[in-house]
Amino acid sequence: MARITALINRKGGVGKSTLTVNTAAITAHVLGESPEGAPHYVAAVSADPQGSTTWWSERVGEELPFSFEQINSRDDLELFSHLKKSRKVRHAFIDTPGWMDLPEDEKEEAGDPFGQSTAADAMRAVLATADDIIVPVEPEPLGFMPTRDTIEEVVKPLGIPYLVVINNWDPRDGEADLEQTKEFIRAQQWDLANTVVRHYKVHTRAALEGTVVTQYKKNRVAMEAREDFYQLALELGAGKKGTR
Numbered sequence: 737m738a739r740i741t742a743l744i745n746r747k748g749g750v751g752k753s754t755l756t757v758n759t760a761a762i763t764a765h766v767l768g769e770s771p772e773g774a775p776h777y778v779a780a781v782s783a784d785p786q787g788s789t790t791w792w793s794e795r796v797g798e799e800l801p802f803s804f805e806q807i808n809s810r811d812d813l814e815l816f817s818h819l820k821k822s823r824k825v826r827h828a829f830i831d832t833p834g835w836m837d838l839p840e841d842e843k844e845e846a847g848d849p850f851g852q853s854t855a856a857d858a859m860r861a862v863l864a865t866a867d868d869i870i871v872p873v874e875p876e877p878l879g880f881m882p883t884r885d886t887i888e889e890v891v892k893p894l895g896i897p898y899l900v901v902i903n904n905w906d907p908r909d910g911e912a913d914l915e916q917t918k919e920f921i922r923a924q925q926w927d928l929a930n931t932v933v934r935h936y937k938v939h940t941r942a943a944l945e946g947t948v949v950t951q952y953k954k955n956r957v958a959m960e961a962r963e964d965f966y967q968l969a970l971e972l973g974a975g976k977k978g979t980r
Contacts, residue, residue, distance in 0.1 A: 738779070738825040740816070741972070742866040744859070744890065746849070747882035748834035750872045751903040753788040754939055755968075756780055756831040759870075761948035762962075762969040763827050764801040770824070778802040779819060779828040783858035788943070789831045795946035810854055813861040820865045827974070830862050837885065849889050863890070868972075869898040873921070875905050875913040880920055887926055899929045901968065906935040931968040936961040 741759075743752040757780060764778040780802055782789040793804040803825070805815055819828045833855050843849045850856035869891055873883045883900070891898045900921050905914050914932065921928045938952055938961050949965050952958035 738819050738822045739827045739868075740820060740830065740862075740866045741827065741868050741870060742830045742832060742862045743870045743872060744832045744862075744886060745871055745873065745879075745883060746834050746837065746886045747879050748786075750874050750879060751933070752872055753782075753784070753792065753831050754942075755870060755872055755901065755903060755933070756782075756789055756829045757792055758939070758942075758949040758965045759969060759972070760802045760827075760829045761950045762965045763829075763974040765950045766969060766974045767826060776801070776803040777824070777826045779805065779825045780831065781805045781807065781815065781819070781828060782831045783807040783855065783862055784831050784833040785855055786833065792943035795943060796948060796951075797946065799946075799951065801948065801950060807854075807858050810857055813858060816861050816865045830866070832859060832862055834882075835859070837882075843889070849885065863894060863896070866896055869896050870972075871898055871900045871926075872903040873900055873917065874903055875917040877916070880917075884924065887924070898927055899972070900926050901929045901931065901933065903933045904935045905932050929968065929971055931964060931971050933964045933968065934960070 743756050745752060760778050760780040764776060767777040770777050780789065787806065790806045793800055807813065819825055835850055838849050838851055850859050871883060871886055871891065873879050902914065902917055918928065936957060938958055942948065949962050952962060
């Protein structure tokens with residue numbers, strides 16, 4: 737039975753796609769190659785209509801170290817339950833879209849903040865099967881409130897284990913923003929990952945160049961960039977079995 741890790745945040749542009757692809761790549765490296773002709777041990781799925789992860793995976797092509805699927809319609813939503821029951825796939829990472837905040841009466845009536853759309857139904861299907869959740873946040877105050885909405889309105893009511901991961905921190909900016917972000921998260925008593933994923937140009941260019949983090953050129957910067965994802969995978973327990 738596959739473990740399902742969903743990456744969610746109401747705010748777009750916080751790095752869900754980058755974390756999905758590179759954490760899947762690192763986990764695939766840790767678990768090793770499956771026997772020839774067998775499915776990959778790791779899968780990534782995009783439920784985001786923007787298709788960033790899809791375009792990236794297509795750019796990598798046959799060198800992609802995990803299997804990949806894109807959710808295009810409601811007919812595709814059964815994929816999540818199929819993955820959950822898979823005896824071949826050990827770990828699946830799900831990239832999800834952001835969403836618009838609904839009026840309180842609409843959220844109360846619907847029972848969640850997602851609204852009515854294929855993307856909204858995909859979010860519900862993802863959360864129904866997720867074993868754990870990664871909530872990425874960048875060290876910028878504009879992302880604090882959408883992250884609060886995500887955790888307090890979606891994650892906590894479901895009781896799914898989660899980690900907030902500070903992503904895209906640029907050490908050249910100093911540590912003030914990073915520490916402010918950590919203080920905000922701790923004040924909310926959220927579960928915060930020890931790993932901070934730093935900003936590197938190699939990450940931002942990877943999709944265009946058709947590479948994932950395990951395929952970066954061997955130099956000092958690439959090694960530091962990879963290190964963050966290895967630490968995150970270790971913290972997440974790469975390859976650990978699902979619990980739901």
